[in-house]
Amino acid sequence: GLAPALQTREKRLHDSLKDTGRGSTEGRGRHWSRNVLVVTEVAFACVLLVGAGLLIRSFLRVLDVNMGFHPERAAALRVDPDARYRTQAEQNAYFDEVLRRARSVPGVSAAGLSDALPLGRNRSWGSPAKGHVYPPTQFPNSYVRVVSDGYIGAMGIPLRAGRDFSERDAPSAEPVILVNETLARLLWPGEDPLGKIMLACGERRVVGIVGDVRHLALEQGSGNEMYLPIRQCRDFSSVDLVVRTAMPPTDLAAGVRAALRPLDPNLPGNDFRPLQALVDKAVSPRRFTVLLLAGFAAFALILASLGIYAVISYSVSQRTQELGIRMALGASAGDLESRIVGQTLLLTAAGMTVGAAASWILSQAFSGMLFGITATDPTTFVGMLAILTVVSLLAGYIPARRAAQLDPMQALRAD
Numbered sequence: 122g123l124a125p126a127l128q129t130r131e132k133r134l135h136d137s138l139k140d141t142g143r144g145s146t147e148g149r150g151r152h153w154s155r156n157v158l159v160v161t162e163v164a165f166a167c168v169l170l171v172g173a174g175l176l177i178r179s180f181l182r183v184l185d186v187n188m189g190f191h192p193e194r195a196a197a198l199r200v201d202p203d204a205r206y207r208t209q210a211e212q213n214a215y216f217d218e219v220l221r222r223a224r225s226v227p228g229v230s231a232a233g234l235s236d237a238l239p240l241g242r243n244r245s246w247g248s249p250a251k252g253h254v255y256p257p258t259q260f261p262n263s264y265v266r267v268v269s270d271g272y273i274g275a276m277g278i279p280l281r282a283g284r285d286f287s288e289r290d291a292p293s294a295e296p297v298i299l300v301n302e303t304l305a306r307l308l309w310p311g312e313d314p315l316g317k318i319m320l321a322c323g324e325r326r327v328v329g330i331v332g333d334v335r336h337l338a339l340e341q342g343s344g345n346e347m348y349l350p351i352r353q354c355r356d357f358s359s360v361d362l363v364v365r366t367a368m369p370p371t372d373l374a375a376g377v378r379a380a381l382r383p384l385d386p387n388l389p390g391n392d393f394r395p396l397q398a399l400v401d402k403a404v405s406p407r408r409f410t411v412l413l414l415a416g417f418a419a420f421a422l423i424l425a426s427l428g429i430y431a432v433i434s435y436s437v438s439q440r441t442q443e444l445g446i447r448m449a450l451g452a453s454a455g456d457l458e459s460r461i462v463g464q465t466l467l468l469t470a471a472g473m474t475v476g477a478a479a480s481w482i483l484s485q486a487f488s489g490m491l492f493g494i495t496a497t498d499p500t501t502f503v504g505m506l507a508i509l510t511v512v513s514l515l516a517g518y519i520p521a522r523r524a525a526q527l528d529p530m531q532a533l534r535a536d
């Protein structure tokens with residue numbers, strides 16, 4: 122709003138009379154300033170559209186990653202043992218009863234316990250193989266999960282080799298451990314890990330190999346992971362019951378709570394949460410950024426289209442006599458449409474050139490937020506430029522169509 126006011130203040134009367142008059146077109150300065158405004162709007166729209174496109178494609182790539190577990194049809198409930206269960210034997214009896222009651226609920230196909238769910242808190246321990254010596258900078262560490270039998274199945278984590286934990290893995294039995302594929306390859310490259318001994322809470326025999334799970338974030342790999350049987354380990358601060366069902370998890374909440382209430386009336390009643398909520402929480406910051414930038418991009422696209430329409434429409438109204446003369450001299454409606462649409466595309470091309478260059482530079486700044494694509498992803502750039510071209514064509518076609526329908530005689534009589 123300030124630019125036209127300054128332009129009017131500095132404009133002299135004889136300049137205005139020289140610029141405009143009966144039968145002439147609008148002043149060149151005003152025409153140039155409106156064109157610059159449209160080019161700027163298109164350039165900003167291009168930058169925002171490319172940024173939004175990169176983040177949207179990156180967000181979709183994040184959602185498509187193999188998490189290593191299946192959150193669908195699964196839910197978790199906190200079942201920490203209270204102060205009544207002091208000894209390991211008492212805690213194990215409590216866990217056994219929790220699992221028995223949970224598995225007896227109609228609709229539950231699998232149930233297990235864990236001290237840490239994916240995409241939540243994490244801790245790591247040293248996890249060397251017995252008999253191996255490692256340089257200080259290469260000493261292996263692994264994320265630790267203390268779980269019960271049935272947890273691997275309840276989470277949908279694939280068992281690649283060996284066996285899962287069972288009720289036989291009691292404190293008096295041989296200490297055992299499960300490792301993921303990444304840790305197995307690290308400790309015993311080219312060898313069969315089953316039966317090998319690891320040093321984790323003492324010596325433990327590897328009885329199973331499970332698939333990798335993205336425990337830290339969906340964008341990060343799994344890393345080294347090991348699972349200890351809950352009956353042989355007391356190093357945990359909280360315990361979650363995970364149940365898998367064929368029905369919507371929320372429909373199962375009342376049944377699970379009712380089954381566990383006689384065992385512990387103090388269990389939280391509102392802590393039954395679908396595992397999909399863990400995934401949604403993990404991607405919520407990225408989703409918010411995507412929605413915010415997409416909203417700005419859509420708003421900029423609307424402004425750019427309105428700016429193009431306003432400039433072209435006003436230009437047509439100022440060139441009424443010129444267009445009438447062209448039609449009187451034999452120009453067809455199609456020629457006028459093509460000329461006006463060409464003017465629109467010229468402004469759009471100038472804006473997209475500036476915007477594409479700015480987008481290429483600025484996309485490098487948030488390349489760290491991208492996943493699965495590069496900051497110069499050609500599909501995104503071409504797609505966004507195509508959207509801008511289509512919108513510009515539509516914005517320019519409406520006044521071009523109106524100009525093509527002018528009556529030459531009325532146009533020639535226009536002031």
